[in-house]
Amino acid sequence: MAAAHEPRTRTLVSQVQLDRPVGRTVYWTVFWTLMVLFAAVFLFPLYWMASGGLKSSQEIIRTPPTVVPHQVHLSNYVAAWNDADLGRLILNTVMYALGALAFQLVFDVAAAYAFSKLRPVFGNAVLFAMLASLMIPTTVIALPTYLTANSLPFVHWSLLNTPWAIWLPSVASAFNIFLLKRFFDSIPTELLAAAAVDGAGPLRTLWSIVLPISRPILGVVSIFAVVGVWKDFLWPLLVLTDTSVQSVNVGLNQLSVGIPQNVLIAALAIACVPTIVFFLIFQRNIMAGLTAGSMKG
Template identity: 75%
Template sequence: MAAIESTSRTLVSRTQLNRPVGKAVYWTTFVVLVLLFALAFLFPFYWMVTGGLKSPQELIQVPPTLVPAHPQVSNYHTAWSDADLGRLLWNTTFYAAGALLFQLAFDIGAAYAFSKLRPVFGNVFMFGMLSTMMIPTTVLALPAYLTANSLPFVHWSLLNTPWVIWLPSVASNAFSILLLKRFFDSIPAELLAAASIDGAGPMRALWSVILPMSRPILGVVSIFAVVNVWKDFLWPLLTLTNTSAQTVNIGLNQLSVGLPLNILIAALAIASVPTIVFFLIFQRNIMSGLTAGSLKG
């Protein structure tokens, strides 16, 4: 173990780190960088939260105040009621949950087929699917809208329905399939062979062997699915014109004209809480899922 540590290459050698001066410089630099990055990421959120506590006059004051002089907590209650945030958050949560379920079902099936079942022309289909990632989303907006407005053959309109969010989210999810396939590739074939000897078919092997081992990458895919629906703006703006069906981004965008600036900022702060909580709960799955499957041992 000592030999491995002595031959490992790092920015700061173990000898320099053991010296008092080297240790002080290392930890000082480390703490300063962590504080700077934390400030860069947390200050915008702090500014938004405190902006919702200010009065309209204090909000536009020059120079701006870092701490509200007279915090108005009632701004958040006003934002919740006037912006109808309960309905907007429920709509967005419903769309995100449905997109998550559909993406997990289809993406897991596609990745499992590409990785373990090896269908005929599988590499060709995989290449074609990944090539769609090179096409900008805005280029596909018009044909996707025309398709959603009148489905081929049946001529059904999906506008102002949850399907207009769920189906496109599944169709444009090549990256998640790639992540799942890479992880499935790292699972030893001997485990599936042992399951086959025990009488497990492909579906049973997927359910009993593959999925229990894939929790980290499933967490990453879930985060991507929920966040992509939650932050999307252009597609819901085009397809969810009915007020009762709008997401939180579209609803706040349309209400921004009539709401005071401090109430709007308070509404934005409330709308950002679910994604932050969701990220904090599943943050451990991000790095573990993205790095899982990169090495085979």
Template identity: 65%
Template structure:
């Protein structure tokens, strides 16, 4: 079976065809590389400049005043160690709740087939059409005075964890993957005496590692990059996340130190993506086709 390509093999075989193809491909790749990596380079290089060089016009591509001590100073002045630990605590707490509750919801919708399951899934997906900013006020009023228990959750990790638990997109991803698991496999487990929970724990979860990895990354990055909600619900400086803490401490800090702090704050998520990019792509495509 011949492989379909953008350019016909006959044109590539013409004199100069392969050379022209490689030149165009190289230029396109170079353009996209500059578009995506340019802002990251500017961020990292500006953290190595002094305050005067950062704001000068036109900007310099290569730092003329190479001062790597800006990163050490940013770590100390902005108290990034505390902010980083706070963010990790909130992120992995939200991850734990999402893995437990979202997996249970997706498994029940996919394999247990409850009454009105399709309607429930449809209503979940409909919430993705609602802008997040519309929900800020009702969520804040709920956190300010939780119904029934009448508790104020401000300055507590529950203010971050509870709104992130029911993630409709993650539930949809998990359900699509669970749908691709052969029913015969689960039926064989039930014949051996395994109940729904045992089947989920012993059979479904071990073969669902790709999609669980994707959901885990989405959960951690979702908390890591959030700004508005932590700023509203965590006014205590000792309990703030990385983004909110840097914003709160930015007044009076030189711009080069601030940029160095922002560079440090962006490094963990970039490292996670570079290490697990294959897992992310394989997890997103898993479950797209059955068989």
């Protein structure tokens, strides 16, 4: 009897309405209609790109366009892989993405931990300045960043056409530092105090206590780091002028004028596969990490 008096969660449609046959039918009809509609809106561009790579050169420019290819030309994907040298471009991009991931996990975690738990002097002011930089468009700071990469202060080394030109600017991610700090803020202070009583210093506490319970947010930061480098175009276009070290976006842009349009679309479809697979594998970490630390117990 006690269970019958437990309060129910309030929703847009009450449980009484759902218990009625008409209400339940209307609810599920509207639900699945919206689900199919939104899925079509988001998935149709992917289908259009994948099917475009299967069309012939005449069909790809046909007006009105065809939704389903009249003839399937799998040779377009083979030509895209060979002519565009996608293997090298994807390998370069993977190297840039993994390097950026490693640097962000090391330096962004350290910065967020310092802001959250060590609380340095003027830490809040520095954090505010970092977050304020998110309001500045990327194109505005592209020129000074390029000049810095072309000639590092004091040492005057050029980072152009090297992985460092991609790795080092990616470390300065104010958004990832803010996400990490918010999660670290939710870690009980008593837990860190108990570690300090046992003789653990700040570095040992970070390694043995904070990082093991921060796997959800570390997964989110990893996803943002990899996808951010993979989809970036403007910065690699400026600093990677050598064709042997270009990323996949820059390389395909350079080759877009020399290959047929249907082969180019096939190359774009192949270039999207790694990020889609990466997202499908780690999609649960996105919501788990974004919601972790939002409420303090």
